[in-house]
Amino acid sequence: MENEKIAVGLDIGTTKIVAMIGRKNEYGKVEILGIGKSKSLGVHRGVVNNITQTIQSIQQAIKEAETDAGIDVKKVMVGIAGQHIRSLQHSDYITRQNFDEVIEEKDIVELCDQVHKLVMLPGEEIIHVLPQEYKVDGQAEITQPIGMHGARLEANFHVVVGQISSIRNIVRCVTNSGLELGGVNLEPLASANAVLSQEEKEAGVALIDIGGGTTDLAIFKDGIIRHTAVIPFGGNVITEDIKDGCSIIEKQAELLKVKFGSAWPGENKENEIVSIPGLRGREPKEISLKNLSKIIHYRAVEIIEQAFLEIKNYGHEEQRKKLIAGIVITGGGAQLKHLKQLVEYITGMDTRIGFPNEHLAGDTERETTSPIFATAVGLLMKSISNQEQENEEEQEDNSTENRQVEVSKTDETSTENKQTEQLNEDATQQNGKGSTGPRQSFFDRFVEKLKDILDKAE
Numbered sequence: 001m002e003n004e005k006i007a008v009g010l011d012i013g014t015t016k017i018v019a020m021i022g023r024k025n026e027y028g029k030v031e032i033l034g035i036g037k038s039k040s041l042g043v044h045r046g047v048v049n050n051i052t053q054t055i056q057s058i059q060q061a062i063k064e065a066e067t068d069a070g071i072d073v074k075k076v077m078v079g080i081a082g083q084h085i086r087s088l089q090h091s092d093y094i095t096r097q098n099f100d101e102v103i104e105e106k107d108i109v110e111l112c113d114q115v116h117k118l119v120m121l122p123g124e125e126i127i128h129v130l131p132q133e134y135k136v137d138g139q140a141e142i143t144q145p146i147g148m149h150g151a152r153l154e155a156n157f158h159v160v161v162g163q164i165s166s167i168r169n170i171v172r173c174v175t176n177s178g179l180e181l182g183g184v185n186l187e188p189l190a191s192a193n194a195v196l197s198q199e200e201k202e203a204g205v206a207l208i209d210i211g212g213g214t215t216d217l218a219i220f221k222d223g224i225i226r227h228t229a230v231i232p233f234g235g236n237v238i239t240e241d242i243k244d245g246c247s248i249i250e251k252q253a254e255l256l257k258v259k260f261g262s263a264w265p266g267e268n269k270e271n272e273i274v275s276i277p278g279l280r281g282r283e284p285k286e287i288s289l290k291n292l293s294k295i296i297h298y299r300a301v302e303i304i305e306q307a308f309l310e311i312k313n314y315g316h317e318e319q320r321k322k323l324i325a326g327i328v329i330t331g332g333g334a335q336l337k338h339l340k341q342l343v344e345y346i347t348g349m350d351t352r353i354g355f356p357n358e359h360l361a362g363d364t365e366r367e368t369t370s371p372i373f374a375t376a377v378g379l380l381m382k383s384i385s386n387q388e389q390e391n392e393e394e395q396e397d398n399s400t401e402n403r404q405v406e407v408s409k410t411d412e413t414s415t416e417n418k419q420t421e422q423l424n425e426d427a428t429q430q431n432g433k434g435s436t437g438p439r440q441s442f443f444d445r446f447v448e449k450l451k452d453i454l455d456k457a458e
Contacts, residue, residue: 007387009379010076014043014213017057018376019065024384029361032368034069036061045213045232046082048169058177075182077383079190079375081214083232084163091156099151107153115157128160128186132224158225160186183386188218188228190378195330195354205325208307210333212236215303217310227314231306235333238299245295246287252276263300264338265293304346326350334371
């Protein structure tokens with residue numbers, strides 16, 4: 001097994017940290033080699049608030065993944081989310097000096113670099129610059145300008161911005177865990193790559209990733225990212241409400257939510273009751289499943305309405321912005337019973353649960369294809385993609401160097417040949433030989449000179 005082809009995705013979530021090791025197989029699918037999970041202790045709503053605890057959790061997850069895969073890892077692709085993330089739309093352009101030549105990759109890189117220089121609010125940093133569509137000399141709606149002629153290259157960008165301190169804290173946690181940072185990727189984008197098909201992105205789709213501490217939203221239309229948002233609450237607030245509403249401890253509240261919880265109260269009858277063991281020396285507590293569903297329902301409605309508000313802000317009711325593929329829900333919160341029906345009822349849009357199995361190898365374990373691992377799978381895919389890009393660039397650099405070496409060798413050879421020819425011509429002229437006669441070799445000339453010296457000596 002070649003360790004160079006191994007990639008790692010690291011999902012630093014509010015409730016759990018997942019390390020996923022994998023590679024691309026011969027069929028172009030992602031093969032999962034090892035998974036490590038640990039309880040996330042130093043993260044609140046997607047933001048690191050305890051460096052030491054987060055480092056310990058990362059190390060635990062990585063160690064478990066390494067043991068599972070039998071491989072030591074160094075470089076990881078890390079996901080970033082949290083309430084500090086915001087996005088904005090921006091247009092920019094460059095004027096090309098060499099407009100006689102076609103537009104190349106370097107022109108697009110120059111345009112993106114220009115957007116990276118935008119002045120942000122104090123303490124903010126640009127995480128992603130995502131081109132949406134291009135204009136070449138005023139001609140609009142161009143998806144790929146490479147190969148076209150034009151003097152003015154313009155583009156609309158989706159710019160993702162985050163707090164410098166929050167990003168640096170995540171980077172510090174990764175590097176202090178003995179790992180190398182292979183890149184940072186916005187978690188909604190990672191989840192989208194894992195669970196959405198290209199057809200859905202073309203038709204128009206909204207991805208709602210309900211995590212423990214945050215709910216991430218990504219909207220695609222015409223195959224392009226149009227809107228991203230991070231809503232600062234997720235499945236944990238539902239657990240908190242159950243804990244307070246039923247007067248039980250958090251661990252019991254989480255178990256109740258996962259095993260018996262439903263987002264639709266009408267499903268439960270009045271007489272359906274579950275018994276919870278009491279604390280030490282206390283009587284067991286009986287909880288009505290109908291009341292449990294009501295608690296979950298109110299908070300789930302709040303989360304969905306907040307996400308739907310972002311979809312409305314994007315302008316999905318306009319004909320050209322219509323989301324034909326509807327909504328895809330993923331993340332740990334997507335496993336809540338009857339959530340799909342609730343989303344359809346509130347939004348009036350077609351909804352499905354997003355499983356990260358489309359890009360995974362056929363023999364992947366069922367547990368790994370759960371929506372809970374959507375972000376980790378997406379980060380792993382991004383890590384593999386980055387590796388392939390680096391390898392291609394390396395090969396291009398090597399071939400360029402080889403060509404340069406060959407050209408320089410050819411130049412040296414031709415120079416040597418010219419110098420030799422010049423010497424031969426000079427020698428021929430000195431010996432009184434005509435240009436029509438065959439050129440003498442150095443050895444022949446040496447023999448002739450030696451003969452002359454011997455003749456004179458006699």
